[in-house]
Amino acid sequence: MSTATTSAPARSASDATVRSWKNPIILSVVALFALLVFAIGAPGNDVTFRLSEENDPIVLPSIVVSAPVIGWVAALAMIALAALAILRTRSGRKIPVWVLAVFAVLFLIAFLTWVVGSARTPNVALYGLLAGSVTLAVPLIFGSLSGVLCERSGVVNIAIEGQLLFGAFAAAVAASLSGSAFVGLLAAAVAGVLVSLVLAVFSIRYVVNQVIVGVVLNVLVSGLTGFLFSAVLSEDSERWNSPPRLPVIEIPLLADIPVIGPILFQQTIVGYLMYIAVAVVYVALYHSRWGLRTRAVGEHPKAADTLGVNVNRMRFMNVLLAGVVAGIGGSFFTLVAVSGFGRDMTAGQGYIALAALIFGRWNPIGAFFAALLFGFATNLSNVLSLLGTPVPDQFLRMLPYVVTVFAVAGLVGRSRAPGASGIPYIKG
């Protein structure tokens, strides 16, 4: 997919005008939609966003806004931004990034106000919405970090789904048998590595197409865990499938901060590990010798090889490491979210993590925020279906996926994958 961007430096002038009209058009269409629905179609009542509960240590006042006012202000501001984008494009200049960012935030505010305002109870707990989003995003973040580790070293990892699922399965079984959730956490990491091992052996040693191995591995894990679930786990679920949950560790005082307290300082160990993993992968990837080598191997393996880096060894190690990360992410399903394994319980989260990875442009921080966006969209659809909105339930459930399509196709533009991602390296 990077071919188109690199192929036409010669006729860049004509190309630039052709290509960059995409964003102004998208912005205009979305702005018009906002005007029609959020402004003209705004409900006439006030909307309440709660920031804390009454019995919290620190009580913040709720934010009460008028739906039509917010709708009109946001829609007009969006139209202004779209007009700005059109003007910039006409004069042949780039659209600044802040325009897109502000536009997205405005859209989000207007949408939230509109959708909550039209619900039966126009009152929503904003802090709960955010905290729930982070919780839902935890496995996605682990999954996309696993993808970052693999793809940055030049191995496409479609098997994230399989790693998550096998991690979840192993965590449930090991924690049930040992009675300790931490043993389960360890087993999840081992299970992720096992899936990674197959991926690495087949795609690096036997140079099988990496996407094929990934897809097949997902099927294999789904079948294997499903079979063992019905043959072993459900026969004696007391023994095999009743893992203890990981305890929520509350950091005193800090956890009492309104809104961000529960998000940052009231998590299980998996949640804290998630923040640590994002930071560690980011720093290691861009500020360490290992990271430089990883990126070199992923961008230009020949050059790396010439300089004495063992390309396939580097890739093998990275794929295994990715298994550890994704496996721990998988333990979230059985040790944090619910207590016990269920058939195909990851339900395509691995694929969403893959989307987050691409949306986040193969960058750990970017992937983190992209995964948060998906978590938010999923949580929003859950919360809204409880509130009783006029939007059909099915469309709310589509939300995360539609957001992904818009993100991947529209706003993110032509993201560039690591140069050698998906291409096996054969020395010589």
Place this chain on the structure above:
Amino acid sequence: MNPQDDRPVTPATGGGAHPTRREAKDAARQDEIRLETAAETAGGEVPPPAVPATTAGLGVGPGAEAPLMQRIMTGNALVAFLSVVLSLILGGLLIAVTDQEVASASSYFFSRPQDTIAAAWTAASSAYIALFQGSVFNFEGDTFTRMIYPLTQTLTVATPLICAGLGVALAFRAGLFNIGAQGQILIGATFAGWVGFTLHLPVGIHLLLVILAGMVGGALWGGLVGLLKARTGAHEVILTIMFNYIATNLVLYFLSTPAFQRPGSTNPISPQLDATAVYPPLLGASFRLHWGFVVAVLATVFVWWLLNRSTVGFELRAVGANPSAARTAGVNVSKGYILAMAIAGALAGLAGVAQVSGTEKVLTSGVAASFGFDAITVALLGRSSPWGTFAAGLLFGAFRAGGVAMQASTGTSIDIVLVVQSLIVLFIAAPPLVRALFRLPAPGATRAGKGGSSTSTTPTPASTGAAA
């Protein structure tokens, strides 16, 4: 590289100043050979899996002549066969290990090991016998109809697998990894179903319109992905996955509207399709096999023709082998992406038609089962060649039909079928591994050590791409 790469690839325009029509045609063929070779070796982003030697050699005249025995020992067919055997053995082990009888017998393994082995054998073999009885031939049936009933069930299940598998395979050949067959089947089935139970038309025209609607629905859903990929450069893997979820929810939404529900009911199930809108039974009313299977055969012929004999197919394969080279050669790559995805979607739509107007005869949200995802493994196993996909569809149809019977009679979970299927695809994709396990000679005659020969024989994106 494959042995047939030794063929001369220089155009045979024998030095004449005025190439005749025939020579031009020959040159075109040589181009095609090179394209096939490129398709196997170019390091495109998602290169299509190598086509088997038989299809690669189609219309090229005699392939590389080698002693018969050597060809059998090194051929793809043997690897494929051994892969299936190996996968079945591993699946059998899994069945045996998790079996209750085996577990109780293994508690006294060291005093009477034969008990454990016998129990393991019984567990695995009875499951596989049930699988065979449920998919090919029921030798316990009292009438001939009952005996061959399983085989027709296999063909019935294989029909949507073949259609959707062809769609995935076609997209592969154009260099696109189409994971969206599931969504395309669903949308195709929705279109077809709606025409089937809403319009009331005469016999013949109605069914034709149903088929057409299903293909249009799938083609729209697939073509949209192609359009987005061509226009915005978005990755088709992500797009197709997201479109699957969107399609599932869209169908659920449709089924919650009165236009798709039975009168006086709010259940998410559509009315029965009109009798004029369903595929007639192929072998009489006592079998579920319907004319959709014939349509699947025709679709296979069509895809074979399209890929190997038509200009469009040539361009699609060129795009798949190397988009940059294809663009330089004057092929419209964007058009290729859109067209490939639209045709792939139309084929998946045919699978939807097979389900909604052949097997199920009503539209529900589960009408596509998991055929769309199985289609990916079918296409991979068939190595993206039309007839390979057809054969793989039959095999997986047998697994699925037999798996249901197996689960009913021996209680072995049908999930074992998924395990065996994915193992087969994994092993077939890595011939060196299978050859090493069975100590077969590697193709290329000379036994050049350990690592070197095995990597060079693998028909996957090879050094050219990595070195570029």
